[in-house]
Amino acid sequence: MRVTRGYECCTRSGGSPARGDRAAGGPLQVKVYAGLDPVTGKRVYLRETIQGTSKAAWKRAEKKRNELVVQVDKLRSTPSAVRLDHAIDRWLATNELEDSTRKTYVGYIERTIKPALGAIAVNKLGALELESFYTELRRCRVRCDRKPFIEKHNAEGDHDCLAEKCKPHVCKGMAASTVRQIHSIISGTMNAAARWDWITLNPAKLARRPKQKPPEPDPPTSAEAARLVEEAFRMDDDWGTLVWLVMTTGMRRGELCGLRFNRVDLDAEVIDLRRNWVGGKEKDTKTHQNRRIALGSETVALLREHRERVAERVRSVGGEFTEDLFVFSGTRTLDHKEPYSPNAVTQRYKDMATRLKIDTHLHALRHYSATELLTAGVDLRTVAGRLGHGGGGATTLRVYAAWVAASDRKAAEILGSRMPKRARA
Template structure:
């Protein structure tokens, strides 16, 4: 078994025995002394800025719906289930933000992964793209003789022009993987979430804001542990900044 599978099984057994211990069915929870496999530290590997640009360009070349979807993940860091479960009613075009409340998992609409609502601010370019996406959806729905409502899904794929059903999560993942493979880029859809986190942190955005956009709790600890990749360019800038500070201090002392 993989280490993560063994850890999951241990959690189930430990929880069950813990309940039995509380109910005085057993004298002790023996799962406490079991040695779990060590959890492998996450190694986020987001695409570079150049690779992200190629991916976005190729996505729009394929079709505007797909390009908008890919760019939205890049700019917001939304999870796959949040992305496909997004409805037009969740987009405030005037305030330029997304009010994220739902998640699409296992063919059903559920709460977000952390069971918390969050609001994600959008840039002007993304808002324009989403307005164009809405216009396309309106045209498709009316062409079918139906009435458009804001409760329809933003992304639904070519098989559901009525936008009454979300884009299949697995189909999104596979299409993105196929696109990246054609471009010779070794990446996957979730890596765009890493990309969003890393780019924001590298740009100097504070950790709490980045964590809020990604839907992470714990004051940003999860963001740093899981989604923020080490960026060589940023690390180099930090080193150069320290060197400049040291040189300035040395220069002051030599003048005095």
Template sequence: MTVSMSTLRVMVRVSAARRPKGSIRERGGSLQVRLFSGRDPVTGKDVYLTATIPGMDKAAWDKADDKLAEFRTQVNKQRSAESSVTLGYAIDEWMRLTEIEHSTRKTYDGYIERTIRPVLGSLPARKVDARTLESFYTELRRCRVRCDGTPFIEKHKKKGDHDCVKEQCRPHKCSPLAASTVRQIHSIISGTLAAATRWGWITDNQAHVAKRPKQKPPEPKPPTSAEAARLVEEAFEMDEDWGVLVWLAMTTGMRRGELCALRFSHVDLDAEVIDLRRNWVLGQEKGTKTHQIRRIALDSETVALLRQHRDRIADRTRSLGQKFTDDLFVFTGTLKRNRLHVEPYSPNAVTQRYKDMATRLSIDTHLHALRHYSATELLTAGVDLPTVAGRLGHGGGGATTLRVYAAWVAASDRKAAEILGSRMPKRAPK
């Protein structure tokens, strides 16, 4: 059946009369369906649902009518949903009921108050769709304060009298949030919407289909053997206690919080092992990061250093009239007479002291790189992946270790191949 152009124009007018919202229009031999669905809460721009239907015959018009009806149903469903719970309220309930570590909760609170609530907090949870989230993440990756591109002066104080010269105010320069930070923000929103779905507040969790920033591949940069030797020598020159801490970080791959939380009762010098079960985070002693209790074997040189360290601390505490017990911390940063080794070394203080030491030596490194050094040295020496993963406290049966240290695992595999080849009987060339 053919339809004349005049008939099509009549159909357009009739269709438009029947459609108080939305439109169907001719675009280059196709039909474009368009319906206003609201404003983007992130950018403030109008959002339209659109679709292109190939052809301009009656069948194409019928499909366009069906698509417009589908769009209307979708928009009406959003507007007439039973629950009007805001995302901000849902986040508050999720944070109140979910079980997360204290340090993680503190980090999440910061992201919620600084970034999520000002933009999406008042939006009904049912309207937080994949497009809204992807728009939000894109804005954060462009500029963390989501500026509109217009130049302005950043003020350091928001209330009261303000002196730009005194406060050293400066022109705004866009600074994007790191991809890892945006992924954490996504985790908060996703966890909230998942809970809202379970509680019957919304019908589905759109965060499941929203596209997040890609996770950056790990790029460990351990110090070289020569740099490691210079670092540990400098550490012992500074003081013996600090030297032992740096040495232990190198030889065991312990995390800084694990080093700070280490007590003498966790070190069995006769069995030559460390029973690692505690971590120090934000002024609190807690379980290890992966909630695993692991035992790390010690080499004879490390055992000898720890014996000397233990004797030194015992003499020091007794000389100050303090009783030495195995419950004391192995490392401390305080020199208070009555608190010597009763309080642990602050993880932040350890990081800063190490960074200052490396800077003096003109070595571009950081404390966590000693953990990388321990792992890569073991893998390069041919130690198997599960053993290295166990010493580092990685979960997943070595999957994390393989992901982070893939290049060194490959080098270890090459060494294994050469060893095996050297043991095979030699074949004379033909």
């Protein structure tokens, strides 16, 4: 059976489209043309399968065909014709984002989203188009046509350069986490478009995005941690104290760099974390929550010595030591009025680890702190509080599930050892 609208049909699977052909076997196939896929350029159809060969089956097929036609017509007849690139610009202008986050989003928008989907009206963008887009990005980040070509470092193509700078294209898919960030941008934009009555439904809520990779923390071993902290103190006492503090508190890099002396109470033996240093600015902590971290006696002793060194250093350059100075500062900033650059801390730590032939990075020290506490039997809520995780420990449990299980096993053994012994036959 073919219909007169010109973009849908209903046929038997593998058989003739004639409605009177009762002898043909197989279910009925309902297919409605829904336009061209903006990502691949291929024709898109909505399909449904109806089981049976009776007149009732044909009626069900007709009904389903009409439902699909209405679905396509509704998508095409939505009044707004605002393009996605305009919607994204409006969303960026009205959305409150951290400077670093905004910079990252703009990069994804200009390099990836706008070239592929920017010209499409928001009312024409559906879950199918988004899923096709994500699939293409996972296959190749430049969404090539699968044909060989030379990637030129100069977009204009008219240049004189060393041959090794222009190489044959090799497909390299985007990481699932990156595609999920792109999805978040599109979803946020479409949510705003729905609030502004440009569309009736956010298709990004229906689209499947790449699965989030399970966290795989890889902290250094106890022996490696000992070598790292020993080498750090050999390099200089300030650097050794910094590495020690990260190991024992699990502080984030930005929290460490933004730490001031007025937030370190050595008498009460606690650090009051309230600020974070990101993108050259002082901001709230990542979770926008304040937290207090208890310090061990050895850590307090190291910080007292560090405080005295800093005070003497500041006075040596004609300055005055105040509680508002940063605890850690770069080697060129002797007055401690500027914090240690987060990137410089990361690079210096990486260079040190490479020199020791230990495959690790600065953030792994945060994992080390957490896993050591959990392995020692410290309860999950306490560990979560020290790390600044929200959700009452849900994040900590998700990231460090293996170590929580090991801690649970240790607790079971301890409890078993305290139970009264049974006489065995």
